[in-house]
Amino acid sequence: MATFTDDFNRLDSTDLGPGWVQVSGFWSIASQQLSPGSDGGTIILRAAGAMDSGDHSAQVTIAATTAASHGVWCRGNSNISSGYLWRNDGASWDLFSVVSGTFTVIGSYAAAAAPGDVAKVQAVGSTIKAFVNGIERVSVVNTAVVSGASVGLRSTSSAAIRFDDFAAADVTAGVALGVAAETDGAQSLTGSKAAALSVTLEAGGAQPLLGAKTSLLLTATAAEAAQALTASTSHSLTTAENSETAQPLTGTKTTILGVAVETSTARPLTAAGGDGIDRVTAGTPHSLWTARRPRTPAWSAGTPRT
Numbered sequence: 001m002a003t004f005t006d007d008f009n010r011l012d013s014t015d016l017g018p019g020w021v022q023v024s025g026f027w028s029i030a031s032q033q034l035s036p037g038s039d040g041g042t043i044i045l046r047a048a049g050a051m052d053s054g055d056h057s058a059q060v061t062i063a064a065t066t067a068a069s070h071g072v073w074c075r076g077n078s079n080i081s082s083g084y085l086w087r088n089d090g091a092s093w094d095l096f097s098v099v100s101g102t103f104t105v106i107g108s109y110a111a112a113a114a115p116g117d118v119a120k121v122q123a124v125g126s127t128i129k130a131f132v133n134g135i136e137r138v139s140v141v142n143t144a145v146v147s148g149a150s151v152g153l154r155s156t157s158s159a160a161i162r163f164d165d166f167a168a169a170d171v172t173a174g175v176a177l178g179v180a181a182e183t184d185g186a187q188s189l190t191g192s193k194a195a196a197l198s199v200t201l202e203a204g205g206a207q208p209l210l211g212a213k214t215s216l217l218l219t220a221t222a223a224e225a226a227q228a229l230t231a232s233t234s235h236s237l238t239t240a241e242n243s244e245t246a247q248p249l250t251g252t253k254t255t256i257l258g259v260a261v262e263t264s265t266a267r268p269l270t271a272a273g274g275d276g277i278d279r280v281t282a283g284t285p286h287s288l289w290t291a292r293r294p295r296t297p298a299w300s301a302g303t304p305r306t
Contacts, residue, residue: 001052001172002049002051002052002170003167003168004019004051004151004167004168005165005167005168006019006034006165006166007032007164007165008029008032008033008163008164008165010029010032011029012029012030012031013029014026014027014029016028016029016034016045018048020045020046020048021045021046021048021078022043022044022045023043023046023078023079023080023152024043025037025039025041025042025043025044025045025157026039026043026157027043027045030162031162032164033063033064033162033164034153034162034163034166035159035162035163036070036153036155036156036157036158036161037157037159038157038158038159039157040156040158041157042154043154043155043156043157044079044080044152044153044154046078046150046151046153047150047166050149051149051150051168051169051170052149053149054075054123054147054148054149055123055124055125055172056074056075056149056151056168056170056171057120057123057168057169058072058120058122058151058166058168059072059119059131059166059167059168060072060119060153060163060164060165060166060167061116061118061163062088062113062114062115062116062117062118062119062161062162062163063115063116063162063163064160064161064162065088065090065112065113065114065115065160065161066090066158066160066161067091067112068090068156068158068160068161069087069088069089069154069155070087070088070113070153070154070155070156070163071085071086071087071088071093071119071153071154071155072086072087072119072120072121072153072154073086073098073121073152073153074121074122074123074148074168075148075149075150076098076148076151076152077148077150078150080150080152080154081098081100082099083098083145083148084096084097084098084121084123084128084142084145085098085103085121085154086121086130086138087119087154088112088113088117088119090112090113091110091112092108092109093108093109093113093119093130093137093138094108095107095108095121095128095130095138097128097142097145098145099144099145104144106128106140106142107128107130107138107139108138109130109132109137109138117132117133118131118132118133118134118165119131122171123145124171126141126143126146127139127140128140128142151168
């Protein structure tokens with residue numbers, strides 16, 4: 001795969017070195033940049049070495065610009081009578097197909113060139129693309145030029161135009177790839193990178209979080225510990241069973257008594273009687289009283305009782 005670069009960082013000279021062929025006009029190194037001179041008219045410069053195939057790209061930085069035709073070309077022959085040219089004229093960028101010296105516009109991007117713009121043209125098969133500062137501005141399918149291995153510059157000879165950092169390289173046509181399984185290791189980032197990625201299987205390691213993260217959580221089971229009370233609390237109580245303790249009486253208590261069984265004490269007799277009971281002296285204990293059977297009279301019927 002062929003490549004060619006030149007940053008023009010050398011002493012001022014009309015001799016560009018062995019890497020270049022001045023097809024027309026007078027080119028020179030001025031203040032470490034490439035100058036197309038100031039003679040007027042259109043002049044052409046090409047790299048001395050050819051690319052390995054017709055599928056390649058070429059680019060250049062426009063260090064200074066003016067409203068005049070100047071740009072970069074690829075897939076050309078030795079004198080740019082054929083090839084593809086991407087150039088600015090102070091009003092727009094235009095992509096040309098060139099066949100036997102006939103220029104045909106096949107795509108445009110409306111913008112004037114600005115100092116520092118990087119212009120790039122690329123031909124791969126029948127797909128021709130043009131870029132400004134790495135951004136694709138034109139992409140067309142064109143078969144006007146199918147071969148050519150020369151790259152270079154075409155410009156109006158003006159002192160107001162300067163070029164810098166030329167680069168060219170072959171482009172290897174890609175092939176359709178199946179879905180790949182990719183394992184990536186963590187890489188330290190030194191800048192920002194944006195790229196469209198194809199579907200891939202990625203295995204990544206956990207990365208430390210440098211900020212806050214918010215996530216939806218599933219329903220959790222709460223476990224609460226008793227908390228010490230720092231204030232009074234009120235609570236409604238259910239009906240309680242009443243338990244009373246007897247209280248001492250400090251006054252008179254009246255109660256209704258039931259029917260009692262009466263016990264009488266025998267009283268001493270004060271007169272004589274004929275009841276057959278021995279007489280005791282009043283005051284004699286009750287237990288000494290003796291009851292006797294009635295005595296049988298000692299008299300018979302008809303006998304007067306004394």
